[in-house]
Amino acid sequence: MNRERSHGSIQTSRAIIVMTLLFIVGFASGYYTDTLFSSQTVVWKEDVAWRTESISISGSTTVLPIANACAIAFMNKYPGTSITVTGGGSGRGYSEVIDGVVDIGMASRPPKQKEINDAKEKGVALWLYPIALDAVCVVVHPSVNKTLKLTLQEVGKIFAGIYTRWSDVDPSLPDEPIYVVVREPGSGTRGTFEEYVMEPYGYDVTDAAHVRPSNPAVRTTIETTPYSIGYVGLGFVTSKMVVVALAEEEGEPYIYPSIENIASFKYPISRYLYLVTSTRPESGSLADRFIDFILSPEGQEIVEEQGFLKLPRYPAGV
Amino acid sequence: MSGQTGEKVIFAILGVPMLICILIFLWILSLLLTGIGTVRWELFTMSALRGGMLEMIVGTIYLLLGAAAVAGPIGVLAAIYLVEYAPSGGLTRIIDQAINNLAGVPSIVIGLFGYTFFCRHLGLGVSLAAGWLTLALMMLPIVIRGSEEALRMVPASFREAALALGATRWKAISSTILPAAAPGVVTSVILGMARVAGETAAILFTSCVLITRGLPKTPFEPVMALSYNLFVQIVALGAPAQRVFGITLVLFMIVTSLSLSAILLRSYYRLRQPWLRMKG
């Protein structure tokens, strides 16, 4: 028995040693990497407070690539600062800013009345900072037509399910069912699209619409699905899809979402992308500097890299 | 003789599904391997701020170790109670049922619960700690069941010998049965970690962010994790294949090495411990 016992306890101790080693290795590697990150820290002569601050950002998945890339660039430029970015959607961006969960929200649409009311109730004001210009581009699979032109109302009818076959829209188009792709409710892209295309005509999105959680997901679906139609932000248009030229009404000119047309707001579904704060950030604070960074030429360069349009000028807080 | 050919036909029919399983595995493996060529290995040791994935790897390890630290002790103690103390009454049956049901709760529901209870009700917010607790809930049934099995494998004579020497019940358990079952217990914890390492739905709302600087310094800060990052990279950012394959590969390696080490540990101790060999 005695032998068995000692045998047993050797095994426990070995198991415990292994577990402890695992823990030590895990956490040690953590500390090691931590020192890696902070090793570039230089002592700054002035104005040090903001360099050790941290802020958090959440919201629209459309703005997410911009915020992600800008946060990485900013943190690389100013070691010591910490910017935490996560997605969610425009709705989450507004609600978390109002609740004070995050410092900055991301939104691809202006606040809804309900969100403004909520903010008032909580006694905060919403500060919107346009950081980029975007267009919601209506796109179709090349199998539909290489140069498609539609009025807003026709697009609305397609997304409302009133037209179910392409030949319903125009007899010259193929006699095939329309595959409608939309974004999830709460998405700013969807909000913007519906505001211009559906709501003016009192249309509601058809039940048969295929829901996708993000611009890339819509892009992939359109690229791979014949006779499909959907909408994506300008940055997600690729050569494997056809961009539709839109007219406000029958008889008006059909306009492509070219850079000039978006910047001059001729293209009907142009929009700003925003960062949102609940108070005006204190001058010189990290939040203030980060917003300034995105609006600086360097930040606007990143905006362009991510497939969006630079702001025509640098507007201040709205 | 004709009976034997008939049997061969049946076996062949039964064998086809296994071949299909193996082909599926090889197919998936080949898909992953075609991605390897595009992966730059230095990504693994580079900070996310420089385009690497070091924080995600370490963050995943943080999440796993923390969850194991929560679920491990609770699970082992629960297993000891169930094997050694539990009266065979209604209460024990309820506990048994609850463990089975907990194992079956969809991870998205665990995520929802974690979000309302840990993040909002307990005020932990989106944080490492909330992730630990949420993942621990998923690990717990695996740890309990695995430890129970390990404890039951230990011959009764061990404990009886200790009791006969005048040890108290707890002393008998902690000095004889627990050491003998320790490898099995550790295996169950590792298996639990393997099960939750690739988990996305449970940490989607509770503990992860896309980018932040470095690693959390307190448990109340959010963390970057491979599975969540992979999800966002694919779904929301439409990241290039190279990035996706890189993260996929690391995640696969972590999960696989955990499962493999559990399998190896189990078979190693099967060989080492004679009483296990008899039963196994």
Add this chain to the structure above:
Amino acid sequence: METRSFKKGLPKLFMHLRSQPIEFVLFLCASFSVVILLLMLLFVVMEGSLAFTRLGTQLILGQMWKTNSDLYGGFPLIYGSLMVVSGALLISIPLGICTSIFIAEILPFQLRDPIKSVIELLASIPSVIYGFIGVTFLAPLIASIFGLQSGATAFTASLILAIMVLPTIVGVSGETISAVPIEYKEAALALGASKWQTIRNVILPLSKSGMLASVMLGFGRAIGETVAVLMVAGNVAMVPTPPWNYLAPVYPVTAVIAMQMGEAAVGSLEYSALFGLGLILFIITFAVNTIADVIVRRRPVGRSVQL
């Protein structure tokens, strides 16, 4: 090992526990699962209560899920979930059970462990990766085979789910097969029964309930799967026409929760309806687990020979 120490009533148990602090701690740990399960139920019900009072049975039976118009009818979603899961099980049950029999009984000894490990490894591939594979490789394949517009269908989701639950079914039913005492096998073989006769007449009857349990476990895994399903199911909140059309897109419950949860304002009807869906999912898995539990407990004949 079955010598459980004391068989007393509940009140006596508590008295006993109070006098033994260690046992009390052990008891607390064991009942932790019960507490968590109750808490889970409580919180999900609490968050979902608004939806239940405002929507009532609409949440389960309503045909329209339209967040824009505050319509939250969960029927197409629940139907989609069940459809995808039953498709997955239809594929994976025969595949999994045949595989487990083949591995445990027919495969040469040397190959058993390696092949079992290979299939166990399938379980260790994270679900995001399955989703990714489904979107980039499987869906286009399905679309071209069936001549569909898009490969994002219930069938694709079922296929991916089937692959994901295969290891569970193979593992658990393989375990029950190898748990059949070797004495029974030897007895049959010594009578001159062929391998297949032994499998059919001795091993299968004895491992039936375990196999059923493995299927139930697979069901639980499949219905709770989120990320992979979200990526390949097509996500249309409508019951397909005809209802058994597997080549149509569906919008499973888990996908809805994952997609809308991040954006629903806390406390809104939408938020509450999502928790209501979570509760429905919770109840379905709870029921399935309980059934599995009852089946496994009600073994027809004792396992071991008492001498």
Add this chain to the structure above:
Amino acid sequence: MVNDAKVDIRNLNVWFGDNHVLKDVSFKIREKAVTAIMGPSGCGKTTLIRAINRMNELICGCRTSGEVYINGHNIYDGNINVYELRRKVGMVFQKPNPFPKSIYENVAFGPRIHKMANGREIDEIVERSLREAALWDEVKDRLQDSAFNLSGGQQQRLCIARALAVKPEIILMDEPCSALDPAATTKIEALIRRLSKRYTVIIVTHNLQQAARVSDFTAFLYEGRLIEYSDTKSVFENPRSELTKNYIAGKFG
């Protein structure tokens, strides 16, 4: 010594992995007699009888060389139907192992899988086998009961009946009494004596008295080698080998 050999074992070697369990065993077993195989634990007794119905090959890592002739046919020949072989060579195990089925179904299992009979004929086979195993009178009123409701000795006799039901020629018994009490053992031993009038019985035992009581011939196995083989009387009263003498004297074992 044995001329009318039912089983003829020649140069039998068995390995389990690297473990050489049986070394060059050769002997002949006579028809319609009881042959006991005795020896200390681990000497290869069980392996030897499991070689006679090729049950060893179910164990991982087993290799066999040499020949075993039954009725003049080498059972390790490629064209032997192993299932038919096992039908002809019944086996009773150390621990009673009835199937978790009714008493009736246990006995009927063999005839059913071999399609030897159907309907009423099976009833007859069941009754005949149970009578032969001296169990009929004890169970005739409860044939549909679970086999687990029987006592250990009854279960073992049920297993014998089950083996008899497929009309074997040879019955292998692997320490059939080691798990039973003395009363049940006596019954089984009497049964074995009776069975030897119609069947060739080969019984493994490490109980010397049992070997002396029931067997006509005795083989003594030690560390995988056949040390001595002769009629029981001469093995016990006049052993030729020193090892056998010591074993019988109880000096080891």
